[in-house]
Amino acid sequence: MQKPLNVILPHLHMPVKKSGSREQPIIIGLGPAGLFAAIELIARGFKPILFDRGKRIEERTVDVHAFMTKKVLDPESNIQFGEGGAGSYSDGKLFSRAINSAHINKVLDTFIRFGAPKEIATVSKPHLGTDVLCGIVRNMRNHILDRGGEIHYRSKMTDLLLSDRCVVGIIINGEREYRCSSLYLAVGHSSRDTFEMLHQKGVMLEQKPISVGVRVEHPVEVINRMRYGDHSPDVSAAGAATYSLHYTDKKINRSVHTFCMCPGGEVINASSEHGMMVVNGMSDSARSSKFSNAAMVVTCRTTDYPSLHPLAGIWFQQDIERKAFLSGGGSNMIPAQNLLDFLNGKVSGDLNRNSCAIGTMSADLHGIFPLFVNDALLSAFAVWREQYPVFVSSDALLMGAETRTTAPLRITRNDKFESVNTRHLYPIGEGSGYTGGITSSAADAIRAVNAVIG
Incomplete structure (x- = not known):
């Protein structure tokens, strides 16, 4: 159907x-x-x-x-x-x-x-x-x-x-x-x-295949410390640092990677349809925000789509976006979860400070995505927690859903x-x-x- x-x-x-x-x-x-x-x-x-x-x-x-x-x-x-x-x-x-x-x-x-x-x-x-x-x-x-x-x-x-x-x-x-x-x-x-x-x-x-996932946001100082170490230069002198991460979960044959990293930027509601929730990142030329964010997305195959219909990739996106909208209370606020709470399967009590002008609402982001997306994200963050403990820490906030990385057809x-x-x-x-x-x-x-x- x-x-x-x-x-x-x-x-x-x-x-x-x-x-x-x-x-x-x-x-x-x-x-x-x-x-x-x-x-x-x-x-x-x-x-x-x-x-x-x-x-x-x-x-x-x-x-x-x-x-x-x-x-x-x-x-x-x-x-x-x-x-x-x-x-x-x-x-x-x-x-x-x-x-x-x-x-x-x-x-x-x-x-x-x-x-x-x-x-x-x-x-x-x-x-x-x-x-x-x-x-x-x-x-x-x-x-x-x-x-x-x-x-x-x-x-x-x-x-x-x-x-x-x-x-x-x-x-x-x-x-x-x-x-x-x-x-x-x-x-x-x-x-x-x-x-x-x-x-x-x-x-x-x-x-056509796409990638979907979440936005992860940290204070600028945290990302600079991850990139430059404990003695990182002052942000005003060095600027907001960038990063790029990639992980392949060989058990389920899915890759997780950063997309559209925005140093000194903000997370925005990028929806274009009523009843849908899409997030994206935005920066001005000076990259002067106190926060840095990036999409953390999981590769999806066309076999993940609900049918062979050429528009089925859109339906796949819409299903996620609709769930994200409802998770945000149906008010165009962005559903969010502290990263450590996401890893522990716990809805956040108090969300971390963040850049979202439209506002955020605590939600269980697991309920937005297909199981393979959650599994791949959990595996990637577990590995990065060992490699970059500053990155996977109490300073990190996740927001969803990132679905418009590319056209699904x-x-x-x-x-x-x-x-x-x-x-x-x-x-x-x-x-x-x-x-x-x-x-x-x-x-x-x-x-x-x-x-x-x-």
Whole structure:
């Protein structure tokens, strides 16, 4: 039996207003992939039309702050959706494994051109921070508009128009039609209703493995002591230290690893759907918070999903997120448990001080996850307790659930970046299922435009 996605599909009987021309490429999504695709298209002489379901970065920031303080979620304007994409509210890492790639270098040079500090081109682990990223996004927007591109906010693609398995246009907000001969789909990893619509339209999708787990947070001084020893330099002089941990549980053949480590950052509620709870980490450029956090996630296989359906990875995520929401009292507060209590199977009486502006609620995090996730986390923390006693200590706090590490599916494409069964549809960025992170998503967009235009 298929599980519902809790989405509202377009009313196809609604009157349609036509606009646009077939010569203008259309881009869906204003995250790194969408923005860099637009910049590359403009450099090639095109005037793209961009649509995003969310708001301008300035308005989006207001909505995010209101969510953190009032706990009222706007499903279309939040940590996941809006101009700049999910990466705008993160640590702003610009790391990629393809360090010497010409496309990666072009991405870094483009960021510098639009306001990033020049040192990102030379340091080993560059990062921007939310405050700097938001300014860069504004500069990119102005560049696109100044050169004849169009940007439409609060504009969700609700239908895909096809003729003989070829994209001929889209419907926005169930009422406005735009014709096009090339559609760059840069929707991000959390556009679940869009994935549902694509599946209904027959676009080829396939399952992809993900990782899920918790956020672990410590005072900055604790992590600095773990990295530098008891005589670690003052934080104000050395800055907030980073770390990376990996463990493989050979008994159950699962790996546990850090993801998106945020030194001097904060843990945020990154939900984009009512009744769901997702956490993420965020830092400003100075990494000036008194806390450091990282996701601690367990590898999941597609065989862990409830069925072979291409959307089953989403259902797997939603099941965890729904349990996490209820564990937080159903109030958008983040469920949390002191690490030692998690290891001892005990609900925490008093939670450790933490960075969460939206608030935390004591909960048994074991009840959120499948058994294999709990078992892998327990094994990893037991090993790290021997290796890093400062890390697995009374100073550590766990929060959940971390589920959006990557897209749980892939919009299958060929080496020309085109959907394998839907012509003129070009999935790019994290939502395509082929990339992860700001830099690789931006580079993916550049490569796609080059492949399409030649």
